[in-house]
Amino acid sequence: MAVRKKVGIKDISREAGVAISTVSHVLNGTAPISAEVRARVVDAARRLGYLAERQAKATITALDTVVLAVPDDAIPENEINLFSWTVLNGLTRECERRGVRLVPLTGNGSLTARKIVETAQAESADGVLLLNDDRREVLHGICNAGIPAVLINGEDQEMKIDSVTPGNRFAAQLATNWLISQGHRTILHLTWEGRTTIRRRRDGFIDAFKANDLPLADARVLHAGGYEPKLGEKAIARWLAESGGLDGVTAIFCAADNLALGAMRALHAAGIRIPENVSVMGFDGVALGELVTPPLTTVYVPLNQMGPEALHLLEQRVLANTTERAAHRLELGCKLVIRRSVATLGG
Structure with missing residues (x-):
């Protein structure tokens, strides 16, 4: 032989x-x-079989240039978009470490699939990373162009594009289960009409009530006008006025830390003490949650890992060099960060 x-x-x-x-x-x-x-x-490495052998050992850097398509509002560093900025910071550092050239392409509604594809072709890019943009027409256009791509913090419901996202549904269920274990039975979920990733958090909230055989009528959902703190503050102030108070709610689980910060402002303004009168919990784990009074209990999302994981998925797609490779959806585990904004109720 x-x-x-x-x-x-x-x-x-x-x-x-x-x-x-x-x-x-x-x-x-x-x-x-x-x-x-x-x-x-x-x-040459692929033809000689070297690539396949080394790929399994994760020792190949097969990326040279990557286009990053990102919404305008994710670029500036401010208290509103700490989620996106932290993701981008982790991605940028990983690209610098690996010698990958990152070509930013910004815009909001103007970021069409055609513009993204044309930019990738003009830059001789190996692939595309999309942040927060899971519009079907954009994903279809990129997929049809045959350019390797990975969606960060979004879902391709048709599973044609690789994606990296927090385990939103499981993490929201974990958080709600924990609130229930602390004695809370009537919980308000403050959210907004966001993309699929945000709806997954609402689904996890409902899942926890079902799993604990609790009445769904006590799993209340309140929609803010968006994810900004001021919109969370406005939504809670309006709800308090319409309900004549807390209306039996003992905990407010917010779909983002931004909303939680706004909710806390509205509660403080109404003379409602946290957590003595009502508990508040967030989701994301951005740094500002540590600085409020009381410090915010939240769900920590590994934001710094999302960019590097997306880059790795893109690299694997490039190395595979085949349309037969099934799309991968990578969900990152999240964990609870227990601080002082949630009270334990007596049995």
Whole structure:
């Protein structure tokens, strides 16, 4: 039986017609290499079987240039978009570490699939990362163009595009289960008409009531006009006025820390003490939750990991080099951060 010769970077160097050092830089992402040379090296490594062998060991950096399509409101660092900014910060650091060139493409309604695809082609990009944008027409257009892509913090319900998202539904159920274990039976879920990812949090909230055989009438849902703190504050103030108070609610579970911060302002303004009169819980784990009074109990989302995980998924898609690879949906686990904004009720 013939023993297969082990392929090394010398073989790839000879096959691609480049220096050994160039092969090393391409495979390890340690220096910028032209798209043409990089493509030759990766193709040679794939033909010789080296790529498949090393791929399993996660030692290949197959990305050179990536287009990042991101909404305008996710770019500035401010108290409203700490979620998106933290995700972008983690992604940027990972790209710098691996020598991947990140090409930002910003816009809101103007970010069409055609514009994203044209930018990717003009930049000779290996793939596209989309942040918070799971519009069906955009996902369809990118998929039909055959460009590798990963959606960050969104869901492709047709499962044609790879995606990375928090485990929203499971985490919301975990949080609500914990509130129930603390003696809370009538809970208000403050949310907004957001994308699918936000609706998953509402679904998890309802799941917990069903799993604990509690009346769904006590799983109340209140919609704010958006996720900004001022909109959460307005929604709770209006609800308090219309209900004549807390109306039996002992805990408010907010679909985002931003909403929780606004809810706390409205409760303080109404003279309602937290957690003595009502408990408040958030979701996201942004830094501001530690600074309010009382410090906010929340669901911690591994925001810094979302970008690197998306980059890894994109790399695996590029390395596979086949349309037969099924779309992957990666959900990251979240955990509870217990602070002082939730009270335990007596039995």
